[in-house]
Each structure stands twice: as C-alpha cells, then as structure tokens.
Amino acid sequence: MYRDAALKAxxxxxxxxxxxxxxxxxxxxxxxxxxxxxxxxxxxxxGQASSHGLGLALANPDRRVIVLDGDGSLLMNLGTLxxxxxxxxxxxxxxLSANRVYEVNGSQPLPGADRVDFAAMAWAxxxxxxxxxxxxxxxxxxxxxxxxxxxxxxxxxxxxxxxxYPRDYAYIHSAxxxxxxxxxxxxx
Amino acid sequence: xxxxPQPTEDAPQVAHPSGAAIIAAIKAxxxxxxxxxxxxxxxxxxxxxxxxxxxxxxxxxxKEDEGVSICGAMSYNGTRAVLMMQQTGLMDSLNAIRAIxxxxxxxxxxxxxxxxxxxxxxxxxxxxxGVRIIRPVLDAMRLSHSLIEEPGDEDHVPQAIEEAYAAxxxxxxxxxxxxxxx
Numbered sequence: 080m081y082r083d084a085a086l087k088a089x090x091x092x093x094x095x096x097x098x099x100x101x102x103x104x105x106x107x108x109x110x111x112x113x114x115x116x117x118x119x120x121x122x123x124x125x126g127q128a129s130s131h132g133l134g135l136a137l138a139n140p141d142r143r144v145i146v147l148d149g150d151g152s153l154l155m156n157l158g159t160l161x162x163x164x165x166x167x168x169x170x171x172x173x174x175l176s177a178n179r180v181y182e183v184n185g186s187q188p189l190p191g192a193d194r195v196d197f198a199a200m201a202w203a204x205x206x207x208x209x210x211x212x213x214x215x216x217x218x219x220x221x222x223x224x225x226x227x228x229x230x231x232x233x234x235x236x237x238x239x240x241x242x243x244y245p246r247d248y249a250y251i252h253s254a255x256x257x258x259x260x261x262x263x264x265x266x267x
Numbered sequence: 268x269x270x271x272p273q274p275t276e277d278a279p280q281v282a283h284p285s286g287a288a289i290i291a292a293i294k295a296x297x298x299x300x301x302x303x304x305x306x307x308x309x310x311x312x313x314x315x316x317x318x319x320x321x322x323x324x325x326x327x328x329x330k331e332d333e334g335v336s337i338c339g340a341m342s343y344n345g346t347r348a349v350l351m352m353q354q355t356g357l358m359d360s361l362n363a364i365r366a367i368x369x370x371x372x373x374x375x376x377x378x379x380x381x382x383x384x385x386x387x388x389x390x391x392x393x394x395x396x397g398v399r400i401i402r403p404v405l406d407a408m409r410l411s412h413s414l415i416e417e418p419g420d421e422d423h424v425p426q427a428i429e430e431a432y433a434a435x436x437x438x439x440x441x442x443x444x445x446x447x448x449x
Contacts, residue, residue, distance in 0.1 A: 119340075121367075121371050122336070123336065123362075123363060123366030123367050123370075123371070124362070124366060125332065125362060125363065127332065127333070127335075127336040127363065127367070130332075130333040130334075130336035130337050130340075131336045131337070131339070131340040132340070133326075133333075133337055133340075134336060134337035134338065134339065134340030134341045134348075135340045135341070135343070137300070137324070137326065137337070137341065137346075138300075138340070138341040138343070138344055138346040139344060156330070156332070156333065158328070158329025158330045158333065159329070159333055161329050162326070162327070162328045162329050162333055165327065166326055252370065252371075254372070257371060257372075260343065261343050264343050264344055265343075265344055265345075
C-alpha cells in the first residue's frame with residue numbers, strides 16, 4: 080500500500096481531541112493531508128517520536144495519542160518499545176511506516192531492510208496489541224478495532240512512498256508549530 | 268560507568284546531602300513524574316525511595332534520550348517531571364537536550380549522579396576525565412546547572428525547578444556525593 084493512501088484511511092478515525100505525533104516523511108504527508116492544531120511535530124531527531132508520544136499519553140490520559148513513526152526512526156530508539164509497553168499507556172497507538180529506507184536521507188536502505196520484523200519486536204516488547212498490514216483494504220477494515228482497543232497498540236504498515244508531499248522542515252521546527260499545539264492542548 | 272579513581276585512605280571525610288530532603292524539595296516544586304535510569308550515586312538515596320513513594324509516578328526508561336523527550340512532551344500541559352540518570356547518560360543525550368530543551372525551549376529538569384567523582388573535591392578537579400568535563404561541556408552548551416554536594420544544597424532545588432518551568436528551559440542538578448537515604 081502507499082503511505083498517503085494509508086494515512087487517508089486513518090483520517091476518518093482520528094477524533095478532534097486526539098493528539099497525533101508524526102515524524103519525518105510521515106509527518107510531512109500527514110500535515111498536507113490533515114492539518115490540525117493537535118498535530119505534534121517537534122520531535123527533534125534520532126527516533127524520538129514515540130518517546131514524545133509516551134510523554135503526551137502519560138500526561139494526557141483522557142486523550143488518545145497516535146504516533147506516526149518511521150522505521151528508520153524506530154531503529155534509532157528501539158528501547159522505546161520496551162519502555163512504552165512497560166508504562167502501559169492504554170491511550171497510545173503506535174503506527175509504523177515501514178518502507179525499509181531512510182527516506183528523507185536519500186532513501187538509503189535500513190540495515191536488515193529485507194529481514195527486520197518490527198511487529199515481532201513490538202510483540203516481544205509486550206505491547207497490548209500488534210498487527211502488520213501489507214494491503215490497504217485490510218488495514219482500513221482493521222482501523223476501527225485497533226483504535227477502540229486499549230493500548231499500547233502497534234501497527235506496522237508495510238508500505239511504499241506515495242505522492243511526494245513537501246518537506247517543510249522550517250515549520251516542524253518552528254515556535255509557531257509548538258505554540259499552536261500548546262494552545263490547542265490547553266484550550267479546554 | 269566510567270573509570271573511577273580509587274579513594275585514598277587519607278581522603279577527608281565529608282558530609283553527604285540528604286536524599287529525603289531532595290525528595291521533599293522535588294515535591295515542593297510540584298513534580299509528580301519521575302523518569303529514570305538507575306545510577307549508582309543516587310540509587311539508594313533517591314531512586315529506591317522514589318520508587319516506593321506514592322506521590323510519584325516512576326517511568327523507567329531504557330535510554331536517557333527517551334527521558335528527555337518524555338519530560339519535554341509532558342511539559343506542554345504543565346506536567347512537571349524530573350529525569351534521573353548518570354553523567355554517562357547525560358553525555359549520550361546531549362543532542363536530545365540540544366534539540367528538545369534548547370531549540371524547542373522546553374523545561375527538561377535533570378538530576379545527574381556523578382559516578383566516579385571523589386566526594387571531597389569539586390567535579391572539575393576530579394581525576395576522572397568523564398567527571399571533569401561535565402561542567403565545561405554544559406557551560407559550552409549554555410545549559411543551566413547547579414551542584415548538590417553538601418547538606419543544605421538541597422534547598423535550592425524548588426526554586427531552580429520553578430525557574431526552569433517559568434523560563435521553559437532545561438536545568439541540570441549535578442549530584443556529586445551519594446545522598447543519604449534519610
């Protein structure tokens with residue numbers, strides 16, 4: 080499946096008060112497809128998106144936190160799987176764009192690109208639920224159940240890049256992005 | 268861990284800070300979240316007591332940069348946290364602190380045990396290279412830091428945490444002597 084198609088399938092199931100944490104190309108795609116103030120985009124680098132997601136989930140137990148992670152990112156922070164599972168964040172939903180390349184860094188292949196099983200890693204770490212999808216239709220059908228189950232849930236989306244959405248690094252690192260998120264989070 | 272200088276028999280005996288006082292100071296600053304990796308300097312006097320204290324939620328992490336992100340993200344709704352680690356983890360997390368604490372201007376408060384530091388001398392005078400470089404590195408990054416070594420040093424903890432959250436910037440407490448549990 081293509082990533083933009085997978086993200087489009089996710090949009091109808093994202094509630095207004097959900098927090099979406101997104102990294103790199105998944106973030107750029109998501110911002111183009113579903114711009115909203117509760118998109119959390121300032122994750123730094125080195126695979127930290129899911130750790131930000133855990134902090135948000137623990138501090139905001141009345142909201143769902145949806146992480147749109149990258150596979151290269153996750154490999155830089157594998158311990159996060161164990162930390163998240165151990166923290167037992169029931170409101171955390173960890174989606175992985177597994178395209179097997181460092182897409183924003185020249186599409187160089189991941190180490191072990193043709194062998195690594197991310198879903199197996201999440202299962203072994205102790206996530207409450209783990210699924211892996213290669214087909215858009217099956218992914219779309221499963222989404223309501225995934226997002227209504229207690230977390231932490233892990234979904235490996237085995238995909239290829241879709242339409243080339245612009246990489247607006249200036250925005251994701253901007254004070255404006257952080258301020259918009261903070262104001263939206265504390266609005267109620 | 269870093270290579271530790273062997274203590275000599277003629278090293279002066281010095282008083283150590285109170286772990287109970289540090290914990291009370293953390294509570295006084297409104298902190299309810301502790302995010303931690305274990306560190307031998309603070310294990311008995313801080314982390315074990317914190318792990319048994321119902322006033323705290325302890326999130327154990329696998330690597331220190333996770334904690335920088337967790338604490339930074341928590342701060343968006345005003346949730347206060349302290350990240351505990353050893354100076355080796357601090358060095359390993361400098362890029363995360365640069366990005367999340369400095370570039371993104373988030374209040375990440377850290378308590379860092381100086382493993383291998385001789386109790387009777389200041390960190391900059393340690394025979395351990397890994398200890399000696401800590402304050403110069405933090406100064407080079409223009410990161411706010413302070414030392415907890417002696418009884419009474421605990422007193423500045425609440426104000427330093429308040430200032431970190433008020434200014435939305437990191438602060439690093441360097442713990443140079445193992446806190447007594449009482």
